[in-house]
Amino acid sequence: MESLRVRELAFLAKAASREMARLTADRKNEILHTIARAIRENEDRILEANRVDIDNAEKNGIRPAMIDRLKLTSKRIDEMAEGAIQVAKLADPVGEVISEAARPNKLVIRKVRAPLGVIGIIYESRPNVTLDAAVLCLKSGNSVVLRGGKEAINSNIAIAKLMREAIAACGVDPNAVCLVSDTSRDSATELMGLKGLIDVLIPRGGAGLIRSVVENARVPVIETGIGNCHLYIDEYADLGMAERITANAKCSRPSVCNAIETLLVHERVAEKFLPRAKSALDRFSVEWRGCEKTRDMLGDSVKPVTEEDYATEFNDFIIAVRVVSGLDEALSHIAEYSSMHSEGIVTGNNKNAERFLNEVDAAAVYLNASTRFTDGFEFGLGAEIGISTQKMHARGPMGLIELTSYKYVILGDGQIR
Amino acid sequence: MESLRVRELAFLAKAASREMARLTADRKNEILHTIARAIRENEDRILEANRVDIDNAEKNGIRPAMIDRLKLTSKRIDEMAEGAIQVAKLADPVGEVISEAARPNKLVIRKVRAPLGVIGIIYESRPNVTLDAAVLCLKSGNSVVLRGGKEAINSNIAIAKLMREAIAACGVDPNAVCLVSDTSRDSATELMGLKGLIDVLIPRGGAGLIRSVVENARVPVIETGIGNCHLYIDEYADLGMAERITANAKCSRPSVCNAIETLLVHERVAEKFLPRAKSALDRFSVEWRGCEKTRDMLGDSVKPVTEEDYATEFNDFIIAVRVVSGLDEALSHIAEYSSMHSEGIVTGNNKNAERFLNEVDAAAVYLNASTRFTDGFEFGLGAEIGISTQKMHARGPMGLIELTSYKYVILGDGQIR
Numbered sequence: 001m002e003s004l005r006v007r008e009l010a011f012l013a014k015a016a017s018r019e020m021a022r023l024t025a026d027r028k029n030e031i032l033h034t035i036a037r038a039i040r041e042n043e044d045r046i047l048e049a050n051r052v053d054i055d056n057a058e059k060n061g062i063r064p065a066m067i068d069r070l071k072l073t074s075k076r077i078d079e080m081a082e083g084a085i086q087v088a089k090l091a092d093p094v095g096e097v098i099s100e101a102a103r104p105n106k107l108v109i110r111k112v113r114a115p116l117g118v119i120g121i122i123y124e125s126r127p128n129v130t131l132d133a134a135v136l137c138l139k140s141g142n143s144v145v146l147r148g149g150k151e152a153i154n155s156n157i158a159i160a161k162l163m164r165e166a167i168a169a170c171g172v173d174p175n176a177v178c179l180v181s182d183t184s185r186d187s188a189t190e191l192m193g194l195k196g197l198i199d200v201l202i203p204r205g206g207a208g209l210i211r212s213v214v215e216n217a218r219v220p221v222i223e224t225g226i227g228n229c230h231l232y233i234d235e236y237a238d239l240g241m242a243e244r245i246t247a248n249a250k251c252s253r254p255s256v257c258n259a260i261e262t263l264l265v266h267e268r269v270a271e272k273f274l275p276r277a278k279s280a281l282d283r284f285s286v287e288w289r290g291c292e293k294t295r296d297m298l299g300d301s302v303k304p305v306t307e308e309d310y311a312t313e314f315n316d317f318i319i320a321v322r323v324v325s326g327l328d329e330a331l332s333h334i335a336e337y338s339s340m341h342s343e344g345i346v347t348g349n350n351k352n353a354e355r356f357l358n359e360v361d362a363a364a365v366y367l368n369a370s371t372r373f374t375d376g377f378e379f380g381l382g383a384e385i386g387i388s389t390q391k392m393h394a395r396g397p398m399g400l401i402e403l404t405s406y407k408y409v410i411l412g413d414g415q416i417r
Numbered sequence: 418m419e420s421l422r423v424r425e426l427a428f429l430a431k432a433a434s435r436e437m438a439r440l441t442a443d444r445k446n447e448i449l450h451t452i453a454r455a456i457r458e459n460e461d462r463i464l465e466a467n468r469v470d471i472d473n474a475e476k477n478g479i480r481p482a483m484i485d486r487l488k489l490t491s492k493r494i495d496e497m498a499e500g501a502i503q504v505a506k507l508a509d510p511v512g513e514v515i516s517e518a519a520r521p522n523k524l525v526i527r528k529v530r531a532p533l534g535v536i537g538i539i540y541e542s543r544p545n546v547t548l549d550a551a552v553l554c555l556k557s558g559n560s561v562v563l564r565g566g567k568e569a570i571n572s573n574i575a576i577a578k579l580m581r582e583a584i585a586a587c588g589v590d591p592n593a594v595c596l597v598s599d600t601s602r603d604s605a606t607e608l609m610g611l612k613g614l615i616d617v618l619i620p621r622g623g624a625g626l627i628r629s630v631v632e633n634a635r636v637p638v639i640e641t642g643i644g645n646c647h648l649y650i651d652e653y654a655d656l657g658m659a660e661r662i663t664a665n666a667k668c669s670r671p672s673v674c675n676a677i678e679t680l681l682v683h684e685r686v687a688e689k690f691l692p693r694a695k696s697a698l699d700r701f702s703v704e705w706r707g708c709e710k711t712r713d714m715l716g717d718s719v720k721p722v723t724e725e726d727y728a729t730e731f732n733d734f735i736i737a738v739r740v741v742s743g744l745d746e747a748l749s750h751i752a753e754y755s756s757m758h759s760e761g762i763v764t765g766n767n768k769n770a771e772r773f774l775n776e777v778d779a780a781a782v783y784l785n786a787s788t789r790f791t792d793g794f795e796f797g798l799g800a801e802i803g804i805s806t807q808k809m810h811a812r813g814p815m816g817l818i819e820l821t822s823y824k825y826v827i828l829g830d831g832q833i834r
Contacts (some may be wrong), residue, residue, distance in 0.1 A: 018752070022775060095569025107786055109796055116776065116808050152629065195631075199808055214612075215635065220809045241831040248833035335435070357826050358439060361534065364646055369524055369829025378834070379520055379526055379825065391533050391822035392637045393614055393810035405808035409774050414658040416665035417795070 006145075006182070006190040012175035012199040013118045013143040020176050021115045021141050025092035027170065028139055034166040034211040035135065037083040042162055043077050049158035050127065057151055070125045070151055080128050080159075081094040081385060084135045090382045093401045094141040108411040113404050115141030117199035120191050121385075122147045122213055124205035129154035133204070134163055134177050138387045140403035143176045145198065147191055149205075150183035157181060192217040200393075204386055207313060222394060224386030227257030227341035228313045229371045232330040232356065233273055233345035235266040241368060242346040243276050248370040249344065255315050256341050257387060258374040262310060262320040264330045267293070270323045274298055277321075286317045293323035310337045327352050331359055338362055341389050342371035363389060363396035423562075423599070423607040427614040429592035430535045430560040437593050438532045438558050442509035444587065449505040451583040452552065455496040459579055460494050466575035467544065474568055487542050487568055492657050497545050497576075500800060501552045507799045510818045511558040525828040530821045532558030534616035537608050538699060539564045539630055539832030541622035544572035550621070551580055551594050553802045557820035560593045562615065564608055566622075567600035609634040617810075621803055624730060627712075639811060644674030644758035645730045646788050649747040649773065650690055651764035652683040658785060659763040660693050665787040666761065668701040672732050674804060675759050675791040679727060679737040681747045684710070687740045691715055694738075703734045710740035727754045744769050748776055756778055758806050759788040780806060780813035 004012075008222070023031075039046070057067050098111040109190045119137045121144060122327040123129045131144055137144035148156045160179035168174040180187050192201060192213060200220045203213035207226055214223050231249055233242045249260040265273055274297050278288065288294070290302040309320045310333070324330045334343055343355040344366035356366045366373045374396060376384025381399035388394045394402035421429075430541070438568045440448075467489040472568050474484050485562040515528040536554045538561060540546045547563055554561035565573045577596035585591040597604050609618060617637045620630035624643055648666055650659045666677040682690055691714050695705065705711070706726045719738070726737045727750070727822060741747045751760055760771040762784035774782045781791045791813065793801025798816035811819035 017780075018776065021778075099519055103795070103797060108794075114778075132712060218632065220637075222809075238831070244831065244833055302746065359606065361435075361438075361531075362824065363828055364825040366827045367829060369827055369832040370834050371825060372834040373524060373832070375823075378520070378524075380520060390637065391531075392639075395822055396825050405812055407779065408781040408791075408813050410781060410783045410786055410790060412784060414655070414661065415786040415790070416661055417669060417787055417789040 004302070006180055006187050007194060007197070009178040009180060010120075010145050010191070010194045012119060013145050013178045014197050016173040017115065017117045017143040019173050020035075020143055021094070023141065023172065024395060027172070028092065028141070029088040031138055031167055031170045031172060032084045032135055032171055035131070035163050036084040038162045038166040039077060039081045039084070039131065039159070045162070046072060046077055046155065046158045047074070049154040052154040053127075053152055056290070059173070062151065066125060068301035070127065070155075072127055072155060076128060080131045080334060083132055083402040085133045087139050087383050088252040090139065090400055092139065093404050105186055105415050106413065107415050110411070111406050112409050116403060116405050116409045117381050118143045118145060118197060119403065120145045120147065120198040120201040120219070122188055122191065122201065122203045122205075122209065124149040124209060125151040127159060127294060129204055130156045130159045131163065131384055132383065136400060136403060137303055138176060142402045142403060143178070145178045145180065145191065145385070147188055148183070151182065153183050159308070189216065192219060194220050202386055203308055205367060206311045207360060222386070222388050222398070223390045224388055224398070225257045226313060226339045226389050227259065227387075228262075228311065228337055228339040229260045229342045229344075230262045230334050230338065231260045231344045231346065231371065232264040233266060234327065234345055234349060234352050235268040236349035236352065237269065237346040238270065239273050239276060240299070242273060243280050245344070245368070245370050247280040247284070249372055250281060250286060250319055251317065252370075254317055258371050259286055259315070260311070260319070260344070260371055261312065261314050262322065264322050264324050265331055267323050269324055271296070271297055274321070281319065284317055286319050286320055288319055290321040291323055294321045313339070327355060331356070334360055339389050341387065342366065342374040344369065344371045365388065376417070423597055423604050424608060424611060424614070426597060427535060427562050427608070427611050428569050429807040430446060430562050431614050432484040432593045433592040434532065434534045436510070436590050437560055440455065440558065440589065444589070445507040445509065445558070448555055448584055448587045449501045449552055452548070452580050453501040455579045455583040456494060456501070456548065456576070458496045460491060462579070463494055463572065463575045464491070465487060466571040469571040470544075470569055478579040479568065481567070483542060487544065487572075489544055489572060497548045500549055502656060503558050504552045504800055507556065507817055509556065515823055522832050523830065524832050525536040525712060527828070528823050529826050530818070531671045531822060531824045533822050534821065535560045535562060535614060537562045537564065537615040537618040537636070539568045539605055539618065539620045539622075539626065540651050541626060544569040544576060546621055547573045547576045547596070548580065549757040549800065550802055553817060556560050557817045559820060560595070562597065562608065564597040564605055565600070570598065570600050579742060601731055606633065609636060612636050619803055639803070639815070640807045641805055641815070642674045643730060643756045643806050644676065644678045645679075645728065645754055645756040646675060646759045646761075647679045647681055647751050647755060648677045648761045648763065648788065649681040649751070650686060651744065651762055651766060651769050652685040653766035653769065654686065654690075654763040655765060656686065656690050656693060659690060660697050662761070662763055662785070662787050664697040664701070666789055667698060667703060667736055668734065669789055671734055674730070675788050676732070677736070677761070677788055678729065678731050679739065679754070681739050681741050681750055684740050684742055687711070688714055691738070698736065701734055703736050705738055706735055707738040708740055711738045722736060725821070730756070744772060748773070751777055756806050757808070758804065759783065759791040761786065761788045780804065
């Protein structure tokens, strides 16, 4: 497999996708359980390959945070296997009759959920994505072409090999999972250009990777995971609630996409609220970058904010803060800077809540809750392959259904037009 | 408006889309009725502008079939107005609660249908598209940026002006409908690159236009209307039914995308069926291009078929014919050449029917009926903006719902994570 070019791999994955589309839920679940078992039983093979990746990373002076992402442990491998078993428990979306109607001419028109075909995943250094993404694609009846980062290549090869063996052991074409072992930039570019072979490409990783895929792909892309999220504290907010939500939305896990980056505060409550928010965030040593009014109130411990700060997903213990004249200014700020991921308002006023929820154009709009809930599990979808920040096809957390399309099946008895 | 660049127009359309997204069904219907009235009352203005386009076309030696597409008559204008009224009668998809769940932590998570935002339409010489496409976009709460062909520019300007006046008369921002009056290739290219302003681009027209948009666009595209459709006559087919469906699917309107281009015939019934099909199609003077077996049976009146013929959407009274060894060969042929639009089987055998319907990867798969039914009205969706031949977002006929996205609205009372 390793010597094949990307186009050839995608071609094999496409051929396998015809078989995948036909598999019953039971067959697909059997595959997922076999994969889980193979991963657990061959933990040592995976850890050994991962050791090579870690050694290389250390030799290359990769920074510790990156090495942590790369590193697999017995526990992490067990979680991967458990993930596969959890996905096996989710309902199979394929074949679901979405709607059915008998037309006046007696044609029966049935809208049936169908797999997308071949899903390409371009990702960075986390080797667990190799399995997590693949099992979602398999359960939704798709083939997958995986193209991970070069840092994790040995781990990825080991994991993909085990998955392919497990699929073959179930009597199914192992090309349902293909790994691109060439991790050069060229292989990514080639994958992005395979119109007719790759039905959709999902980039998973940092903003740079996602931008590059969105800008260069010739195949359909689902843009995921860029979260420049805002929280607006309205003049009618319960300030205790506002404080708790601000601290949670910024600090519980600032590196993830559903954390907030900018806090917008109504000028009528700013003087009361900002000092409270400041001391709440001080406990996490959050750096403040504020507008002039914020700095007037809180002093020089707040750095001056720039336009660029408003446009930045810090992914860190940094927050931009702006005092606004009211809901309209908050809505305009969000319309300008939002990445259409998750946006929240804290208010006790129904009219303001309704306007915010209706007018903000984002995958998830929150009233009186932390934006940190934008997540497939929290939404009850089960495991997710990413959080779409685009409006076409899928929006927000993408589970199994979002990895499918549909087709119309028309049953006649000779109808002509 | 005419002097604005495409980016500026799209920017205005984007601003107007925020108001459009908020309009109630009643307000949107009022706009559509006002448009219908304006079109009917100002028929003379439209006809006058259209006369200029026709004169120019004749001067430029445009062929009669093209001039017919370009030409508006009192009847055609009336049909456009009637179309707007029909769209007003369709249910408003915006605001529909697709699903709602209360999570264990008491968060209420509501999935609500929302407009896409700004829809770009690139089309050719039919001026009626200016109105037909715009009213669907408006009813689904979107703004629209229209970029029609240069042949129809005077007609398009007249129609767009009337629509904008009607929208303004209803107290709504007229930039919900913007027409690009610059019909150079540059304006189309600019439109295709407006990431963040154009939420989706829908090309309507011939294969060349669609290919160019799909290959060059940097914004999301929905590929429509390429129909290389097949009909497979199984060995268990009722040959009388097969003959009627073949004649209808090829001849009732060969220029449209749901007409068939290739007939696949099981070898066990070929000798009986092909002469019947030949005389049925002879009544419409259809040109046959057949495989060797077909030519062996029917003689030299059938031209030899080429690989290129199999890949061609003739849009004409031409048919490619191939005798196949059975269902598997038919499925492989379709997998190789299909544009994933509409594919049909004629058979009395349930198992073959089921395999065909399951395994063929197309927007619409037919059992014992003409492929000519792939159409929004025939499917009961009402007017359509096109027939998607891709699998992402929307597949098959696209009505109002397909012009929407959704968002998650999350209602809390202070939940943090």
